[in-house]
Amino acid sequence: MVIDEATLKEVEELKKDCIVLAHNYQIPEIQDVADFIGDSLGLCRAAQRVDKPYILFCGVDFMAESAAMLNPDKTVLMPDLEAHCPMAAQLPAKLVREAREEHPDAAVVLYINTRLEARAEADVICTSANAVKIVKALPEKKIIFGPDANLAWHVQRHVKDKEIIPVPAKGHCITHLLFKPEHVEKAREEHPDAEVLIHPECTPEVQLLADYICSTEQMVKRARESSATEFIIGTEVGLIYRLQKEFPDKKFYPLYEKAVCRTMKMNTWEKFLTQLRERKNVVRVEPKIAERALLSLERMLELSK
Ligand code: SF4
Numbered sequence: 001m002v003i004d005e006a007t008l009k010e011v012e013e014l015k016k017d018c019i020v021l022a023h024n025y026q027i028p029e030i031q032d033v034a035d036f037i038g039d040s041l042g043l044c045r046a047a048q049r050v051d052k053p054y055i056l057f058c059g060v061d062f063m064a065e066s067a068a069m070l071n072p073d074k075t076v077l078m079p080d081l082e083a084h085c086p087m088a089a090q091l092p093a094k095l096v097r098e099a100r101e102e103h104p105d106a107a108v109v110l111y112i113n114t115r116l117e118a119r120a121e122a123d124v125i126c127t128s129a130n131a132v133k134i135v136k137a138l139p140e141k142k143i144i145f146g147p148d149a150n151l152a153w154h155v156q157r158h159v160k161d162k163e164i165i166p167v168p169a170k171g172h173c174i175t176h177l178l179f180k181p182e183h184v185e186k187a188r189e190e191h192p193d194a195e196v197l198i199h200p201e202c203t204p205e206v207q208l209l210a211d212y213i214c215s216t217e218q219m220v221k222r223a224r225e226s227s228a229t230e231f232i233i234g235t236e237v238g239l240i241y242r243l244q245k246e247f248p249d250k251k252f253y254p255l256y257e258k259a260v261c262r263t264m265k266m267n268t269w270e271k272f273l274t275q276l277r278e279r280k281n282v283v284r285v286e287p288k289i290a291e292r293a294l295l296s297l298e299r300m301l302e303l304s305k
Contacts, residue, residue: 001029001269008033014276018054018077021047021067024216025238025264026058030272034058037242039217040112041127044070056275057283058267060085064283065116066297069290076283079271083263087173087201088115091147096121099144099167106142106165109135110296111151113173116285118146120292124299128200129215132158137303147171154200154213175236175261176201183256184209187232191253194230197222198255202234210234223247236261 003011011033021043022034031037036046040063047055047067055076057064060083068076096108096118110122111131119125126134128151135143135155142163145152150173152166179202188196197219198210207213214222216239223231223243233240234255243252275281 023059025236079267083266093117107140122296173201198234
């Protein structure tokens with residue numbers, strides 16, 4: 001969709017007191033006007049560095065909650081407050097408490113793609129980029145890991161001397177579950193010189209066929225640093241737009257063009273514009289829960305130094 005000049009001018013004016021953060025999977029129109037584009041943690045860090053009273057967070061619930069937790073003095077908004085990540089919803093706080101009771105000697109490591117109430121029960125948070133490092137750094141030999149069982153498998157593959165217990169047992173991202181081994185085989189046939197970059201939320205069968213297992217930010221880094229000029233991208237298709245824009249001399253192919261996260265795409269241009277103008281969709285976090293969830297995030301920052 002082409003946005004007319006008058007609207008773009010209005011957006012610039014409205015952004016004078018509002019920072020726009022867009023996740024890598026957002027629609028091109030939102031990415032084009034965002035102040036920062038990145039993964040959930042990168043965006044929260046970006047928000048902390050900017051001195052504006054409003055944050056319009058274009059992503060899903062758990063990301064906006066993180067931004068609100070880290071910026072209690074700012075008003076965090078979402079284009080659509082119903083953008084609930086289905087994977088984060090698979091791990092309610094109750095399930096974490098039950099797992100702890102069952103395995104009292106285990107540390108609880110939760111992927112940042114988790115709602116705040118569950119994170120408040122964790123010992124430490126991780127991202128897909130630092131999950132292996134965090135688990136290795138802990139003294140415990142038993143690790144309760146949630147909610148993504150595929151990321152848990154990736155961690156277990158690289159941390160052989162610990163027992164990783166996925167909670168829930170089959171937690172997953174429905175978008176990354178769409179990728180199948182035959183997509184990798186077909187893409188390699190069509191683009192034999194391309195590097196295959198796969199997100200660790202994909203199934204083990206797909207991960208095993210990758211050249212590199214990467215978080216979205218690691219994919220951007222790999223595209224920047226690699227001498228390869230073609231890449232097959234095994235994550236939500238929204239990242240292709242950012243990659244192609246940042247590296248116009250390289251080529252990026254989606255591993256599967258139908259890998260679209262419906263929740264991320266609930267943030268339409270119209271809803272974005274409405275919130276920039278009206279500022280009604282305020283993300284609220286319970287201060288006590290935020291306080292506890294912050295501890296697990298701070299521990300991650302400490303362990304990933
Ligand atoms: S891509 Fe997966 S993990 Fe990310 S918001 Fe969509 S459903 Fe949730």
